[in-house]
Amino acid sequence: MTIRPLGLDPSHCLIDAEWRAPLSGTSLPLINPSDGSTLCDIASGAADDIDAAVDAARGAYNGIWGRSTALERGRVLARIGQLVLDHKDELARLEALDVGKPYKQAMADVVALARYMEFYGGAADKLHGETIPYLDGYTVYTLREPHGVTGHIIPWNYPMQIIGRSVGAALAVGNACVLKPAEEACLTALAFAELARRAGLPDGALNVVPGRGAQAGAALSAHGGVDHLSFTGSVGVGKLIQSSAAAHITPVTLELGGKSPQLVFEDADLAAALPFLVNAGIQNAGQTCSASSRILVHESRFEEVTSAMAARFEALVAGLALDDLDLGPLVSQRQKDIVEGFIAQGADLELAATGQIAQNAPSGGAYVAPHLFTCHDPQHSLAQDEIFGPVQVIIPFRDEDHAVEIANGTKYGLVASCWTRDGARQMRMARKLRAGQVFLNNYGAGGGVELPFGGAGMSGHGREKGFEALYGFSTLKTVAAYHG
Numbered sequence: 001m002t003i004r005p006l007g008l009d010p011s012h013c014l015i016d017a018e019w020r021a022p023l024s025g026t027s028l029p030l031i032n033p034s035d036g037s038t039l040c041d042i043a044s045g046a047a048d049d050i051d052a053a054v055d056a057a058r059g060a061y062n063g064i065w066g067r068s069t070a071l072e073r074g075r076v077l078a079r080i081g082q083l084v085l086d087h088k089d090e091l092a093r094l095e096a097l098d099v100g101k102p103y104k105q106a107m108a109d110v111v112a113l114a115r116y117m118e119f120y121g122g123a124a125d126k127l128h129g130e131t132i133p134y135l136d137g138y139t140v141y142t143l144r145e146p147h148g149v150t151g152h153i154i155p156w157n158y159p160m161q162i163i164g165r166s167v168g169a170a171l172a173v174g175n176a177c178v179l180k181p182a183e184e185a186c187l188t189a190l191a192f193a194e195l196a197r198r199a200g201l202p203d204g205a206l207n208v209v210p211g212r213g214a215q216a217g218a219a220l221s222a223h224g225g226v227d228h229l230s231f232t233g234s235v236g237v238g239k240l241i242q243s244s245a246a247a248h249i250t251p252v253t254l255e256l257g258g259k260s261p262q263l264v265f266e267d268a269d270l271a272a273a274l275p276f277l278v279n280a281g282i283q284n285a286g287q288t289c290s291a292s293s294r295i296l297v298h299e300s301r302f303e304e305v306t307s308a309m310a311a312r313f314e315a316l317v318a319g320l321a322l323d324d325l326d327l328g329p330l331v332s333q334r335q336k337d338i339v340e341g342f343i344a345q346g347a348d349l350e351l352a353a354t355g356q357i358a359q360n361a362p363s364g365g366a367y368v369a370p371h372l373f374t375c376h377d378p379q380h381s382l383a384q385d386e387i388f389g390p391v392q393v394i395i396p397f398r399d400e401d402h403a404v405e406i407a408n409g410t411k412y413g414l415v416a417s418c419w420t421r422d423g424a425r426q427m428r429m430a431r432k433l434r435a436g437q438v439f440l441n442n443y444g445a446g447g448g449v450e451l452p453f454g455g456a457g458m459s460g461h462g463r464e465k466g467f468e469a470l471y472g473f474s475t476l477k478t479v480a481a482y483h484g
């Protein structure tokens with residue numbers, strides 16, 4: 001099978017509104033993780049292609065796109081959002097096949113992408129500066145301006161959602177973008193760029209160069225013509241990107257995942273919590289930056305929570321993405337090997353439950369059954385490291401202080417949640433937990449396009465999503481006029 005997203009040749013890059021073969025002429029196979037087959041070949045873009053893409057973006061920024069009004073940008077984004085919805089079935093199918101996520105989860109990502117376009121389309125003309133009272137005879141005001149050319153290096157786990165939050169916000173402000181999707185999954189990035197072109201986004205305002213991280217990604221992060229970089233992915237690559245950006249003092253926004261806890265107190269409503277405790281761990285087979293991979297439970301309810309979660313885990317089934325079960329495969333055999341390595345490290349823990357792999361799941365697929373462990377050592381690698389697979393650990397705590405100590409005791413700080421009916425405790429926890437987002441009696445709040453998102457510590461820095469992202473994708477100019 002060769003897949004042609006929206007009829008496109010998937011081995012091309014989009015540069016200056018033209019679909020072109022990569023200058024290197026080389027390609028990479030794109031694997032369907034549900035069965036190991038090759039979906040198609042994609043471009044293996046490299047430094048020359050990145051140069052051309054950055055030039056095209058610069059041309060757009062110095063041209064029609066750079067002169068567009070906020071109203072015009074908002075309308076283009078709204079049209080892109082509508083085209084995304086008009087093609088929702090094809091986009092969901094592409095994402096399901098490419099990433100391996102169950103169809104329903106892929107469809108939720110399509111809807112979120114459209115919602116990002118709607119949100120940032122509506123926000124484009126609401127971003128403004130201020131006037132500042134100053135010395136006698138002066139008028140001082142600030143202008144919110146785009147950075148110029150922005151680079152976006154995105155991962156494979158939620159391509160559409162991450163394009164929405166990152167490219168959507170950057171375009172709303174008036175930046176021209178170069179997008180480097182992940183080599184494991186890039187079909188919806190290609191389809192999105194084509195829909196943006198069809199919606200009337202001016203030539204060069206969005207360019208897409210698929211390719212290997214060490215080639216296309218490294219070239220983009222080291223490029224002196226890029227004025228801002230946003231990256232979502234691993235801590236290791238985040239460090240490389242921040243240090244290569246340092247050569248040109250290019251500002252970076254980094255979102256590097258986490259080890260996000262949910263805290264279940266003695267007064268928690270377990271019936272309400274249970275679906276969130278499990279889903280936040282196994283959604284997208286656990287390959288989610290904000291996955292909740294640690295469940296911290298007050299010792300008085302440890303047994304009860306463990307057996308309730310175990311019963312759910314035993315009923316979970318992983319299978320073909322298009323069969324739309326609880327989980328699909330992991331994105332690749334490589335990711336499966338990483339996750340199986342962690343499961344092997346759990347040999348000294350108590351295995352509370354495992355889920356199943358569907359009988360018809362092809363042997364060439366990257367399937368991993370969900371694993372639930374209990375863990376009495378918060379320093380254990382399964383309680384410290386990002387696993388990025390369907391593996392959760394349940395850890396007991398004695399009291400509030402102990403819970404905070406464990407919750408904050410990793411190098412990460414992306415998301416945390418608290419299940420308690422005690423209002424004062426909710427407020428204390430919201431203050432004490434080290435995380436960019438804290439949820440009280442929920443987890444994830446349904447995706448939350450409107451909600452600023454980002455981390456502390458090794459989870460990264462900068463905020464994406466919500467109106468806040470528009471500040472990150474813009475820069476402030478102060479104008480001081482002396483008129484006497």
Ligand code: NAI
Pocket residue numbers: 153154155156157180181182183211212213214216217218219221232233234235237238240241255256257258288289290338386387388
């Ligand atoms: P990765 O960090 O290598 O890949 C993410 C993106 O960075 C891809 O587009 C890749 O091509 C690009 N990239 C890779 N090397 C690069 C370089 N030297 N310069 C510039 N760009 C580069 O992540 P990978 O290897 O796919 O996954 C490994 C682990 O990373 C996962 O197990 C998970 O723990 C973490 N991860 C976290 C994500 C998140 O949402 N925060 C997303 C993906 C991975």
Ligand code: MG
Pocket residue numbers: 030031032033097098099184185186331
């Ligand atoms: Mg793939």
